Amino acid sequence: MNNKPCCELLAPAGSLEKLRTVIHYGADAVYLGGKEFSLRAHATNFSEDDLQQAVNFAHARQVRVFVTVNIFAHNRDLGRLPAYLQRLAEIEVDGLIISDPGVLRVARQVVPAMSIHLSTQANVTNVESALFWQEQGVSRLNLARELTLAEIRQIKQAISAKIEVFVHGALCISYSGRCLLSLYLTGRDANQGNCAHPCRYDYRLQEEKRPGQFFPVEENGRGTYIFNSKDLCLINRLPEIFAAGVDSIKIEGRMKGIYYAGGIVRIYRAALDHVQQCLEASPGAPVVMPAHFMEEIVKLGTRGYTENFFDGPPTESDMCYSGAVVDQTYVPAGIVVTPGSRPLVEVRNRIRPGEQLEYMADDLDNVPFEVLGVETADGRPLAQANSGSQVLLTTIPEISWQSYGLIRRIHNGAGRGMVEKTAEGSRGKS
Ligand code: SF4
Structure with a gap:
């Protein structure tokens, strides 16, 4: 079911089972994390044996495998890094997803032939930034999520490196994934892959001399989810994303289950193929996205959808104040x-x-x-x-x-x- 599109469909693979499922439903490439150096400490990350199995399975189906090495490293992390990168090269993964300039520098020295993709955490928001990373040997940039379509288009026109854009999945209120809320409230560091998601909690006010008495900070009767963002969904914007020259569209969700991951990939596969067929049949004509793509997405569960920064800064309507329950x-x-x-x-x-x-x-x-x-x-x-x-x-x-x-x-x-x-x-x- 893998018709090769002009824009890659890049899917999350938090486990071998999810990898097989999203490939079955039409992913052109998958991204996953090894046991070390990857954000998502709580995903079922891949052992080296699992990674080899994943690469064998994917390559037999002409699907590429990219591995996240995207922590912001401390000095203590660096000692084990070269051997790990060499092992990834032996396993023949197709690229590394990196955020930290230090990790990038080590990768360029240790595995110079390896493709390097810049993670969205590196927060590329402008043309000069994109050119800078390209000069560092990055072959693909996942742009910051805080960009409009016009900005994405400008960056694509200015560089030769490939461009990747998140089109679907959970959002949080962090800035390009950088956040101290979890570390501050729970001791778990989001920037080391260990976020406890406190932005989804229901918050209350407590006066210090009255322990145990909680005063609601109410937006409605269900509670106060002041940090809780709706989910990203750009399916109806795919024609514009194609037209902007985006090389890869990426779906969030390494920690989601197979039903969600497989279901979303199935929909985006059909939507990408629809756009491509329309463009081939009537080049230059506007592409209409049928309503059934969105109807199928809603069946998979949602906090409500937002197009985030695509047309400009989000507003109150892009938050989900009614709670963490989804349809x-x-x-x-x-x-x-x-x-x-x-x-x-x-x-x-x-x-x-x-x-x-x-x-x-x-x-x-x-x-x-x-x-x-x-x-x-x-x-x-x-x-x-x-x-x-x-x-x-x-x-x-x-x-x-x-x-x-x-x-x-x-x-x-x-x-x-x-x-x-x-x-x-x-x-x-x-
Ligand atoms: S606490 Fe919430 S906003 Fe911060 S990184 Fe975690 S998921 Fe994102």
Whole structure:
């Protein structure tokens, strides 16, 4: 399902399973972190063996693998760095994502042939900055998130290095990912990959002589989420992003679950292909984005969406003051392990005979089906398959299943639910 587009679709891969899922749903490239030197200390980061497996799996499908080495390093971090970078080169990863000039300098010396991408944490907001990093040997820049479309276009026109832009995912109120809130309130340093996400907390006021009495600082009856940003979504701006010459669009979410990551990649794959087909059919004509892309995104859960700085500075309407709860109209039910007339499915949320589910096929094709029977892999019928088990499904209609394809069910009383349970990230960092 990998039609090669003129703009790369770059997807998060917080684990081997997520990597396989997002590649199945059409990612052209993935980014992931090793056990060291990567922000996202709480993602299921990759051991060296995992990294080798990831690269083998991806390269067999013509998908590139970029590895985050994007902490802001202290002197104590530097000793282990050269051996780690050499190991990444032996594993044949396709590029390093770096923020810290010191780490960049070491990489240029130790693995001079390796492509180096600048992380959004480096905060490139202007043409001179972009030229500076290009002169340091950076071949691709992930621009600061605080840029308008016009600024992105100007930078692209001024440099020869490639440009990468975040188009979708959780945002936080940090400046290009730099933030001291977590370290200050919880002792966990966001700039070392260990953010506790206190910007999502519900805040109260306490007077020092009345311990235990909390005074609400209310924006509404649900509480006060004063730092809680809506999620980024630029899907309806893809035609302009193409026209600006952006080389790669990036999706946030290394710590999200496979349903969210696979689902979002599936939508952006279809949207990118739509833009490309329109441009090929009628070069120069305006491209209209059908509403169903956004309708599909909403099914995956959201805090509400914002286009962030794309047209200018965000306002109050770009924040989510009503709380951390998100809308989710569907929940994941399983993932196909082995296709066939009776697919072997790993259950993510109990499955019972008689219920109606939906298969998330390629090209945004949603295939409803009924579960006729559930059996263990050795043929024992079950009244219910529980999360984590692997079972054979008999369905009507029969479906053209594919490995790593996702199955979901409509959420009971669809509308207000929690996002897929994960160690959820919220920064939009690379
Ligand atoms: S998620 Fe972002 S804004 Fe929130 S505490 Fe972490 S770095 Fe700061």
